[in-house]
Amino acid sequence: MQFAKLDDSPMFRKQLHALEESAEALRERCQRFYKGCRKYTDGLGEAYDGDIAFANALETFGGGHDDPISVAVGGPVMTRFTIALREIGTYKEVLRSQVEHMLNDRLTQFVSTDLQDVKELRKRFDKASLHYDQVREKFLSLKKDAKPEIVVGFEEDLRNAKSQFEQTRFNLMTALSNIEAKKKFEFLEAVSGSMDAHLRYFKQGYELLHQMEPYIHQVLTYAQQSRERANSEQVLLADRMQEYRRQMERDNQRSFSSNDVTPAGDGIQAAARSSHKMIEAVMQSTPRGKVQTIKQGYILKRSSNLRGDWKRRFFVLDSRGMLYYYRKQWGKPTDDKTIAHHTVNLLTSTIKVDAEQSDLRFCFRIISPSKTLTLQAENAIDRMDWMDKITGVIASLLNNQIPEQRPYRSPMGLHQRTGSETSTLSASSEYDGSEDTVASRAHPSGSRRDHNPRRGPKPQERPVDILQRVPGNGVCADCGASDPDWASLNLGILLCIECSGVHRNLSVQISKVRSLTLDVRVWEPSVLGYFLSVGNTYANTIWEELLPPDSRAAEDAGVRGSIDERNGSLRDVRVKPKPNDPIAIKEKFIHAKYVEKRFVRKLKVQSGAPPMARQIWDAVSSNKLQLVLRLLITGDANANTTFEQAMGASESSRSPLVSLAGALSRKGSVSQSTRSNWSGPLLPTSQTPSRPRSAASSPLRGYDLLEGPSSNEAAIADTKDLQGCNLLHIACQIGDLSLVELLLQHGAQIEATDSLGRTPLHHCVLKGKNLCAKLLLTRGSKPRAPDITGKTPLEIAVEKGASADEELFYMLSEPNR
Numbered sequence: 002m003q004f005a006k007l008d009d010s011p012m013f014r015k016q017l018h019a020l021e022e023s024a025e026a027l028r029e030r031c032q033r034f035y036k037g038c039r040k041y042t043d044g045l046g047e048a049y050d051g052d053i054a055f056a057n058a059l060e061t062f063g064g065g066h067d068d069p070i071s072v073a074v075g076g077p078v079m080t081r082f083t084i085a086l087r088e089i090g091t092y093k094e095v096l097r098s099q100v101e102h103m104l105n106d107r108l109t110q111f112v113s114t115d116l117q118d119v120k121e122l123r124k125r126f127d128k129a130s131l132h133y134d135q136v137r138e139k140f141l142s143l144k145k146d147a148k149p150e151i152v153v154g155f156e157e158d159l160r161n162a163k164s165q166f167e168q169t170r171f172n173l174m175t176a177l178s179n180i181e182a183k184k185k186f187e188f189l190e191a192v193s194g195s196m197d198a199h200l201r202y203f204k205q206g207y208e209l210l211h212q213m214e215p216y217i218h219q220v221l222t223y224a225q226q227s228r229e230r231a232n233s234e235q236v237l238l239a240d241r242m243q244e245y246r247r248q249m250e251r252d253n254q255r256s257f258s259s260n261d262v263t264p265a266g267d268g269i270q271a272a273a274r275s276s277h278k279m280i281e282a283v284m285q286s287t288p289r290g291k292v293q294t295i296k297q298g299y300i301l302k303r304s305s306n307l308r309g310d311w312k313r314r315f316f317v318l319d320s321r322g323m324l325y326y327y328r329k330q331w332g333k334p335t336d337d338k339t340i341a342h343h344t345v346n347l348l349t350s351t352i353k354v355d356a357e358q359s360d361l362r363f364c365f366r367i368i369s370p371s372k373t374l375t376l377q378a379e380n381a382i383d384r385m386d387w388m389d390k391i392t393g394v395i396a397s398l399l400n401n402q403i404p405e406q407r408p409y410r411s412p413m414g415l416h417q418r419t420g421s422e423t424s425t426l427s428a429s430s431e432y433d434g435s436e437d438t439v440a441s442r443a444h445p446s447g448s449r450r451d452h453n454p455r456r457g458p459k460p461q462e463r464p465v466d467i468l469q470r471v472p473g474n475g476v477c478a479d480c481g482a483s484d485p486d487w488a489s490l491n492l493g494i495l496l497c498i499e500c501s502g503v504h505r506n507l508s509v510q511i512s513k514v515r516s517l518t519l520d521v522r523v524w525e526p527s528v529l530g531y532f533l534s535v536g537n538t539y540a541n542t543i544w545e546e547l548l549p550p551d552s553r554a555a556e557d558a559g560v561r562g563s564i565d566e567r568n569g570s571l572r573d574v575r576v577k578p579k580p581n582d583p584i585a586i587k588e589k590f591i592h593a594k595y596v597e598k599r600f601v602r603k604l605k606v607q608s609g610a611p612p613m614a615r616q617i618w619d620a621v622s623s624n625k626l627q628l629v630l631r632l633l634i635t636g637d638a639n640a641n642t643t644f645e646q647a648m649g650a651s652e653s654s655r656s657p658l659v660s661l662a663g664a665l666s667r668k669g670s671v672s673q674s675t676r677s678n679w680s681g682p683l684l685p686t687s688q689t690p691s692r693p694r695s696a697a698s699s700p701l702r703g704y705d706l707l708e709g710p711s712s713n714e715a716a717i718a719d720t721k722d723l724q725g726c727n728l729l730h731i732a733c734q735i736g737d738l739s740l741v742e743l744l745l746q747h748g749a750q751i752e753a754t755d756s757l758g759r760t761p762l763h764h765c766v767l768k769g770k771n772l773c774a775k776l777l778l779t780r781g782s783k784p785r786a787p788d789i790t791g792k793t794p795l796e797i798a799v800e801k802g803a804s805a806d807e808e809l810f811y812m813l814s815e816p817n818r
Contacts (some may be wrong), residue, residue, distance in 0.1 A: 009170060018176040025094070029118045030106055038104045042060060045097035046498050048542070052090035056083045080221050086215060092205045099198035107191045115183065118436060119176045126169040133166040280393035284320045294322040296390045298383075302326065303375040311377065318390055322347045322398045324367065345369050348398045367391065436768050464524035465517035468495060473538030478504075479591055482580035486517045490528065491746040492595070493535035497580070503588045504595075511595055513746075526777050530739035531746070534626045539771035542636050546579060547600040604636035613638050618647030621728045633747050640747040644723045652749055671796035724766075725756035733761040733777070741777075751782050766794045766801065771809045784813040 006013065063071045071079075141157040178375040210217075222737045280295060287293045297317040304310050314326040325344040350369040360486040365385045367374045378384035465486050475487045487501035488494065490513040496504060504512040515523045542731050561733035577587045593599040606613055617638040620628040639646075721728075729749040732740045741761075746753065752760055759767075765774035772792070778784060784794050795813040 007174075009167075014049050017173065017177065020181065022121065024116055024119050024177065024180050027180070030110060031112045032117070034201060035108045035112065038100070038108060041100045042097050043104060045093060045100065049097060050091050052086060052093060052464050056086040056090065058187065059083050059086070059468060061552075075220075076225075081213075086207060089206050091750070092202050096198050096202040099208075100195045101716060103194040103198065108188065111183065111187060112616050115176070115180055119173070119180060122169065122173040122176050126173045126511070129162075129166045129169040133162040136162040144571070182575045209790075214773065219342070244383060248422065253380070269460060278760065281397040282395070284322070284397050287320040294318070294386065295394065297322060298387075300326075300387065301377040303377075305372075307515070310521070316376075318387075318394060322394050324350075324391065328792065331368065345372065345374060347395050350395065352388055417458065463518065464521070466519065467529060468532050471533060471536040473536045475581070476537070477538040478541060479594070480578045480580050480587055488517055488532065489513060490515055490523070492540060493532050493743075494537050494540045495532075498790065499584055499728075500587055501582070503591045506588075507591075507596060510748075525776075526772075526781075527738035527742040531626075531742040532638065533738050539627060540630075543631055544594055544598075545577070545600045547577065548604045598634075601635055603799055604632065606636075612649070614642045614646040615648065617642055617728065618731075619645070621731050621744075622733075624735050625738055626737070626743055628741070640744050640749045641727050641729075641753065644726045688799055723755070725754065727753050727755075729761045730759075730764050733764045733770060734768050736765075736773050737773055738776055741773055745780060751777060752781055752786065754788075757790075760786055760794075762794045763788060763797065766797045766813075769801065771806045775809055775812060778809075778812045782813070 040549075059079055060083045063074045063076040068076065096235070135153075136158050140159045143155060152689070237392040283293055285297060293442045296317045297315065299313050300312045300316050302314045305314055314415075315326060315707045318324050323344055324347055331557045346369060347367075350367055353368060361377055363378045363381060364377055364619055365378070365384055365388055367376065376387075378387055393480070393653060408428050468488070469484065473484070474495045476483055477497040477500050477587055478492075479500040480497060482497035482499070485495040485497045485500075487496045487498055489496060492512055501514045517524070576590075578590050604613070606616075608618075611619075613632065613636045616636070617629060617632045620632060633640060727749070729741065729744050730753070732744055754760055760782065762774055762784065763786075765771070765777060787793050795810075798810065798813055
């Protein structure tokens with residue numbers, strides 16, 4: 002018993018005080034215990050999250066049954082382990098919930114309710130005791146002669162105060178007694194309950210894992226056996242690799258010690274008849290529907306792009322007589338779509354030793370009607386082996402006369418190119434056309450100039466020799482270095498090697514740099530004609546118009562900026578650099594010249610002058626290439642300007658033929674009265690408007706690339722509808738390859754359609770401009786694009802009789818275009 006006597010006495014007050022101190026000490030201990038319990042339950046929750054995350058990760062790693070990787074790492078076994086781990090995680094979550102309920106919640110209830118009640122009751126007891134003392138003092142201070150009614154009132158107050166005091170005293174005593182009683186069972190019950198929860202948790206986990214114990218030991222045994230098998234396989238693989246390295250060393254020694262012997266002729270004669278007989282036996286013994294590999298391995302293949310770089314490809318020669326290679330290492334042999342564009346049918350192929358335009362060793366060629374593969378083996382023996390195998394397959398195919406459908410080959414011997422090997426010069430500056438000489442693209446109209454040998458360069462003449470004869474092209478357009486052998490395709494200028502390196506750092510929208518000697522496939526007749534029509538001299542009249550006329554003489558006068566000796570930076574780019582100037586000076590000048598256009602006189606359309614769209618439309622319609630180039634640079638004209646943009650709303654609503662007739666009636670691109678309203682110059686008055694003077698002195702004149710009648714009006718006079726046409730449509734109707742090339746180099750859309758759904762290729766075929774049609778086809782134009790009537794360029798060519806040009810007909814009918 003905490004209270005022996007219930008009377009209010011000093012001993013009673015002392016006992017109350019001792020119990021209150023004990024309760025306060027218990028409060029502090031409970032708060033520290035609660036923090037530990039809370040951290041423990043939080044840890045159980047994190048452990049549960051970790052168990053579930055681990056189970057999910059294990060399932061993701063090897064849970065799928067159909068995944069080859071999952072099967073290899075034991076996916077089905079891990080799936081069962083994942084289920085067990087999730088069960089154990091569930092048990093842990095149940096334990097956390099029970100511990101939180103039995104410990105945390107009960108401690109919170111004890112501290113926040115029971116101990117807090119003691120503090121509240123103590124406050125009430127102190128207040129009631131003070132009130133009782135005050136009332137008692139007032140009652141005892143009454144005089145003997147006090148009135149009875151006053152005495153009665155004080156007695157009533159004293160009685161009420163004492164009753165309230167006793168009530169609060171007993172309440173406090175009850176609360177303290179409750180605290181003392183709960184000390185004996187509350188905490189033991191909570192802790193023992195949590196331990197029982199732990200017991201159930203570990204018991205459930207043990208039962209679960211005990212049931213899986215045989216399975217776990219079985220998996221461990223299987224894993225140990227797999228380890229032993231893997232070690233054995235590694236040992237065998239190491240032995241095979243060692244033997245393979247020895248064989249490679251022997252082959253290399255034999256290869257380097259042997260002479261570079263190659264089969265002669267077209268490669269059809271056998272180099273080893275026993276090998277041919279073995280190949281023929283393999284091909285004949287292969288079951289129907291099955292394919293056997295005769296030889297496979299890596300060979301270097303020369304790319305069909307402009308650079309003609311060499312790339313390592315994996316080739317396979319099979320019993321069907323097919324030679325194919327994988328463009329990507331992950332290509333599958335059974336994937337017909339993957340190998341369809343990289344297959345050569347050897348029945349219609351021949352094999353040649355060495356490669357054209359290459360002095361590399363170990364090269365050979367496989368020539369078929371569809372493509373020519375230039376290959377390079379790693380050594381002479383490897384080349385002999387490949388050529389022997391391929392020759393044997395060809396001989397077997399010819400001897401047995403295996404029926405294969407031969408691809409169409411034109412009588413002119415044009416080789417078909419697959420879609421995977423073609424490229425577009427206007428998009429990537431890489432052209433995959435045949436290496437024809439400039440004279441091979443002569444005008445087909447039968448005029449005398451087509452057969453005049455003086456009109457074209459000699460067959461052996463190089464592009465660098467042709468273009469450097471143009472006035473101004475003997476020196477670099479940017480620094481004046483002599484004998485430039487690099488060029489910018491879209492700018493139409495020749496550059497030295499240092500300036501070409503600076504141009505390469507610019508975006509391809511500004512400058513597309515190619516070599517005059519290395520990138521031989523770039524220099525098609527259209528590109529040559531474009532360069533012959535421009536030249537460095539005329540190009541610099543546009544790009545350097547605001548540059549002082551003699552910028553080199555300005556150096557002595559102090560105009561040239563000083564050069565920082567540490568980095569060679571140029572502080573004044575108004576002076577044209579010299580050939581021996583530091584590269585930093587050239588870089589700043591070229592950036593200011595072409596990127597910032599600091600020296601270009603901007604063409605401003607003043608009041609009364611036609612809009613820029615109309616000016617460039619008239620220039621293209623009049624076939625003024627130099628004026629078109631000037632408007633594109635100085636006036637920021639759009640190479641995709643349409644008829645509606647050029648003529649405006651008032652004129653485009655009228656008959657387009659009338660508007661065009663008005664445009665063509667002017668002999669020049671603009672009238673002299675209009676010319677005076679322009680802020681920028683157009684062409685030198687002493688220069689021929691249609692072509693520059695430089696073109697006249699060049700071996701191949703720009704007008705040699707003009708098809709059809711010499712009059713531009715006659716070339717497009719029968720146009721029925723110009724609605725929706727753009728500049729490229731008009732250039733194709735005129736038939737000037739150089740003008741078409743200029744527009745393509747400046748971003749003209751090759752697949753743009755007019756109001757009748759016709760592309761520029763449609764217009765080329767309609768007007769009989771076959772050379773322009775071939776140019777568009779090599780640049781990626783789609784020959785199967787229909788117009789609104791559903792007719793493709795091929796169908797229009799057949800209707801108009803253009804199929805007499807077998808090369809054009811073959812290009813239009815290519816299925817891979």
